Amino acid sequence: MDDKRNLIIAVLLTGLILFGWPYIASTFFPTPAAVTAPAKAPASSDGATTADAALGSPAAAEKTISLTDALKASGRVRIETPKLGGSLNLEGAKIDDLLLLTHRTALAKNSPPERLFSPSGTKNAYFARFGWVGTGVTVPDDKSVWTPSASALTPATPVTLRWTNSQGHIFEIALSIDENYMISAKQRFTNTATAPVEIASFALLSRTGKPADATTGGSIFTHIHIGPMGVFDSKPNYDWGYVNVADNAGGEVKFNTTGGWLGFTDKYWLGALIPDQKVPVATKFRASGNIYQAQFIPTRYTNVAPGASTDSTARLFAGAKEMAVLNGYSKKLGIPYLDYAIDWGWFWFIAIPFFWILHWLFGLFGNFGLAIIGLTIIVRGFMFPVAQKQFASMAQMRSVQPKMKILQERWKDDKPRLQQEMMKLYKDEKVNPLAGCLPVLLQIPIFFALYKILLLSIEMRHQPFVLWLKDLSAPDPLTPVNLFGLLPFDPPTFLAIGVLPILLGVTMWLMQKLNPQPMDEVQKQVFSIMPWFLMFIMAPFAAGLQLYWVMSNLVSIAQQKWLYSRHPILKEQMAKEAEEKAREKAKAAT
The missing domain is CATH 2.70.98.90 (Beta-galactosidase; Chain A, domain 5)
Structure with a gap:
């Protein structure tokens, strides 16, 4: 299981929480x-x-x-x-x-x-x-x-x-x-x-x-x-x-x-x-x-x-x-x-301590945007040991990919047998395919807790950051759709994509480029549009939340660069896969 599959699980779990919780609550917590x-x-x-x-x-x-x-x-x-x-x-x-x-x-x-x-x-x-x-x-x-x-x-x-x-x-x-x-x-x-x-x-x-x-x-x-x-x-x-x-x-x-x-x-x-x-x-x-x-x-x-x-x-x-x-x-x-x-919602036990950290950082920096950046670095630092384990798991998974590909070719018409052989391979190679999912699972409650903090904190209301970001509790107001305000019209809400959401999409795309590409074509297509889909989804949210996500992506990119240097097997495997894809494209072109 690579990082892309982990993200699919995150999306599915997030959707389950958002849309399934009301039914669970009405049944078990009337x-x-x-x-x-x-x-x-x-x-x-x-x-x-x-x-x-x-x-x-x-x-x-x-x-x-x-x-x-x-x-x-x-x-x-x-x-x-x-x-x-x-x-x-x-x-x-x-x-x-x-x-x-x-x-x-x-x-x-x-x-x-x-x-x-x-x-x-x-x-x-x-x-x-x-x-x-x-x-x-x-x-x-x-x-x-x-x-x-x-x-x-x-x-x-x-x-x-x-x-x-x-x-x-x-x-x-x-x-x-x-x-x-x-x-x-x-x-x-x-x-x-x-x-x-x-x-x-x-x-x-x-x-x-x-x-x-x-x-x-x-x-x-x-x-x-x-x-x-x-x-x-x-x-x-x-x-x-x-x-x-x-x-x-x-x-x-x-x-x-x-x-x-x-x-x-x-x-x-x-x-x-x-x-x-x-x-x-x-x-x-x-x-x-x-x-x-x-x-x-x-x-x-x-x-x-x-x-x-x-x-x-x-x-x-x-x-x-x-x-x-x-x-x-x-x-x-x-x-x-x-x-x-x-x-504060269901994750109050995370939201309240994070709020006090954010409040302390605001008093330290005197700028709520800098406080959000500081909180992002603290959160990502807290998650770094888990990220190390995730990358180690990714390295192990990529090292068995050639054997996995052989199994997929051999048993492509027998799915139950393919699953059995894959489990046997994981056991023989001492690989845990779920180990890389832990950071994703941990990030879900952290994200929702931060969402609550940045949405509800009156301390952030009307707080500026820099330049055009005059209110971190409101969506990013600057959009290229009207040439950043030069054209005299306000675009519809669904098209008013601000600078921060665009940066969010770009940084997610860069993260994908650093990660190993999924072998499954459906996964590959889904994740090729995911950064731009989330760009539109996040556009109406508070600029403070967008700033957190952009900064989190940048820190993740820096962490990935460093971790790749610690796991050369993963980088070598990615280079081999890139060469194979290039040869396949060249062969298909001829």
Whole structure:
């Protein structure tokens, strides 16, 4: 078995993984049934049972209003941090205006910052709200107007919102925010009346519509989960997409959990509700029309005596999925698997260490492209001992090729006998035909892990390399189809082959020239077009991934040159084969 046959196996295995995994997963790892809240307790004391009636179903606004009008419609408290800007709405105590100040919508430096949250009634409304439900008490709703203790919420100045009902009950939400993306909410209810009250606090996220690249369900190797996601009883759950929730019974999915979190994960952004990690809560994803909600509420109401008060604490993460930030919150605040909002996929155990290496290299070089090149060299260095064994196996295989050719001629009409004789030859010559396959098998999970890193890392978003490569998270924009931009038209996507994909095809072709040519004509034809086929396939991918593959090919070529010098038998055999082919061509020409 030569290197070409190994590559065929790699292609087949890759196709099996890509297209066969969904069927395997649905058969052996079916989507678990949602866990519903228990209904044993009386309705008056079961928070999960009565919360729905108080919260109501998600409802779309009667008409869409502009963002400017929405921001002027009510009083607001400014939000000012190094990474977040915007405001919170005093009507309904909604956090509904958030801008990600360190992430812009486009490459230009004057591009506006990315908007994460927008007020209710706007085109892409997305907001969070903290509130209460209870019996025998009037609770604030989404129209209640709160009184703030300050005009701005900053890391140095918390803000307390206060609302009092007609019975004299006092509701307070003490909000604080850190330097990154975490907002903490301490909710306090004080019973100033003469009768006891049963009450429970809740938190919800509501968004209108869904991202264009939202997934319909769980993720597989090359896909990413975008949509409802949570961690329930220390188990990350990617099983529910927007469509799945809408199609489920009643348009909702319920889970009971102690600890964890839930929310909506986008490719680069996350909105997540985080309850007190020691309090049992009932969580839910809901869908109604194009409105989607995530919410949690304690499974039990709290009985508050006259003159007493009760507190609860919750958090809201609203920001970019920066790995170091997410990982820091998991460790510092004890929030399980918050970094799993980044869907690393099945090969997470490879992707996460590689990410940290890439992150370290980025800090070292200050250029993400150089970091990718450095990571490529590290990966290829790690694989070098295996590559040595592969070449040794290739040398052994090529040394028996003359005997193999004799067997093929002798038993060409008896395939079973040919297989038996080939196995006997391998045994007599102490050749393992599968030894050369190991590097290919190892490269598959490494490639998919790197694919995830380069696709999902917001750290690579809008990061330049050199010259025309201004964004390594986007495809290579320079294509000869329009003479590198000199002709005033944009070619179709399938024809927009950038410089990096072309280099990928060329370097793969050079690698093939260095490798022994397959004896089988079908294999020879397949691999003659493989470099150019992959050139088109890889063209729409992120330039960072293309850069990795081109650099990997160049390192492989250098390794092959050196290894050929260590295995002269292989080089001599290749020269003999080339001479034989030349003689055959000359004979055929005459």
